[in-house]
Amino acid sequence: MAKRRLIRVLEGERLTPPPLWLMRQAGRYLPEYRATREKAGNFLALCYNPELAAEVTLQPIRRFGFDAAILFSDILVIPDALGRSLRFVEGEGPRLEPLAVDEVERLDPSRAEAHLEPVIEAVRRIRSELPKETALIGFCGAPWTVATYMIAGRGTPDQAPTRLFAYREPERMDALLALLADMSADYLLRQLRAGADCVQIFESWGGVLGEAAFRRFAIQPTRRIVQRLRAAAPDARIIGFAKGAGAMLETYRAETGVDAVGLDWTVPGEIGRRLQAQGAVQGNLDPLRLVAGGRALEEGVDQVLADFGGGPLIFNLGHGITPDAPIAHVEALVRRVRDFKG
Numbered sequence: 001m002a003k004r005r006l007i008r009v010l011e012g013e014r015l016t017p018p019p020l021w022l023m024r025q026a027g028r029y030l031p032e033y034r035a036t037r038e039k040a041g042n043f044l045a046l047c048y049n050p051e052l053a054a055e056v057t058l059q060p061i062r063r064f065g066f067d068a069a070i071l072f073s074d075i076l077v078i079p080d081a082l083g084r085s086l087r088f089v090e091g092e093g094p095r096l097e098p099l100a101v102d103e104v105e106r107l108d109p110s111r112a113e114a115h116l117e118p119v120i121e122a123v124r125r126i127r128s129e130l131p132k133e134t135a136l137i138g139f140c141g142a143p144w145t146v147a148t149y150m151i152a153g154r155g156t157p158d159q160a161p162t163r164l165f166a167y168r169e170p171e172r173m174d175a176l177l178a179l180l181a182d183m184s185a186d187y188l189l190r191q192l193r194a195g196a197d198c199v200q201i202f203e204s205w206g207g208v209l210g211e212a213a214f215r216r217f218a219i220q221p222t223r224r225i226v227q228r229l230r231a232a233a234p235d236a237r238i239i240g241f242a243k244g245a246g247a248m249l250e251t252y253r254a255e256t257g258v259d260a261v262g263l264d265w266t267v268p269g270e271i272g273r274r275l276q277a278q279g280a281v282q283g284n285l286d287p288l289r290l291v292a293g294g295r296a297l298e299e300g301v302d303q304v305l306a307d308f309g310g311g312p313l314i315f316n317l318g319h320g321i322t323p324d325a326p327i328a329h330v331e332a333l334v335r336r337v338r339d340f341k342g
């Protein structure tokens with residue numbers, strides 16, 4: 001079978017128009033998503049229901065014909081599989097049992113494999129139902145980002161509790177991140193074997209770290225995942241999205257070994273093009289331009305294409321789509337990207 005367009009770009013090819021998908025493309029901005037979530041009961045129940053998780057994964061593909069689907073799940077199923085009593089509070093976000101310093105040694109990953117089986121079953125179903133030209137992206141959170149939710153027990157604006165934990169107990173932090181890295185590598189490998197074409201590692205909170213801490217707590221555990229994956233699946237294609245890490249992205253790509261880097265919308269064209277000389281980039285439209293629509297959207301799309309359309313590019317947002325994005329604006333984005341002649 002011919003290689004899917006997204007994979008060709010991950011292998012360094014430039015395609016015109018570039019392959020296109022949107023982070024969080026299955027979500028609350030779609031009425032059919034809200035209806036399916038309702039049917040499942042709540043967000044987490046949806047994540048563990050293979051039939052309904054497959055359904056919401058496919059919804060944006062049917063509507064917009066994106067080049068890739070992303071498995072519908074959440075990065076926090078890993079701490080959930082460790083028994084950290086995850087729940088999602090409507091309108092507020094995730095809540096977990098905050099992880100105390102002396103609990104790190106007691107974390108037990110032995111139930112994770114069985115716990116995550118419904119997600120793997122969803123991957124199988126999605127692959128069997130997707131159009132053959134559409135790539136399927138698996139994912140996990142990067143260990144540092146997952147740890148920020150485990151330690152604080154919720155999202156925080158600056159990850160102060162986790163930075164303090166890391167500075168006071170660096171060896172324990174290393175141990176926690178290594179455990180999460182090994183669980184995540186096993187989990188990604190299962191996704192790839194179940195039919196994912198490639199995987200993305202979401203480092204949403206790398207931008208709160210200084211250089212030395214970024215190397216130790218973000219790059220090292222991500223490199224551990226990449227190395228374990230490559231040892232077991234040499235052709236695995238891996239996208240690393242380290243939001244807010246602009247000035248560290250070249251080091252991040254070189255030292256983690258990911259194939260492509262995701263750019264958030266603050267990464268300047270010149271920096272992104274330098275990265276593109278080493279391999280594909282993905283991004284980086286500000287999600288709020290999609291909410292605004294009109295000229296703000298057109299100018300934003302054109303800028304991404306002007307900045308990166310000359311090399312291997314996966315068109316995407318610079319972070320997830322927001323619930324207030326109008327569907328008509330997503331349609332306008334798709335038309336404009338697909339009209340690009342390079």
Ligand SMILES: Cc1c2[nH]c(c1CCC(=O)O)Cc1[nH]c(c(CCC(=O)O)c1C)Cc1[nH]c(c(CCC(=O)O)c1C)Cc1[nH]c(c(C)c1CCC(=O)O)C2
Nearest residue numbers: 023024025026027043070071072073074075093202204320
């Ligand atoms: C940090 C993070 C999380 N989850 C994720 C990240 C990394 C990316 C990022 O920075 O956004 C990743 C994620 N979360 C979700 C996906 C599904 C795939 C996709 O369509 O991209 C992916 C890839 C579904 C989701 N994950 C969540 C929703 C909304 C839940 C709902 O339906 O109410 C969805 C569709 C919930 C979630 N999950 C998380 C938070 C902080 C929240 C609450 C914020 C919010 O409500 O938007 C943790």
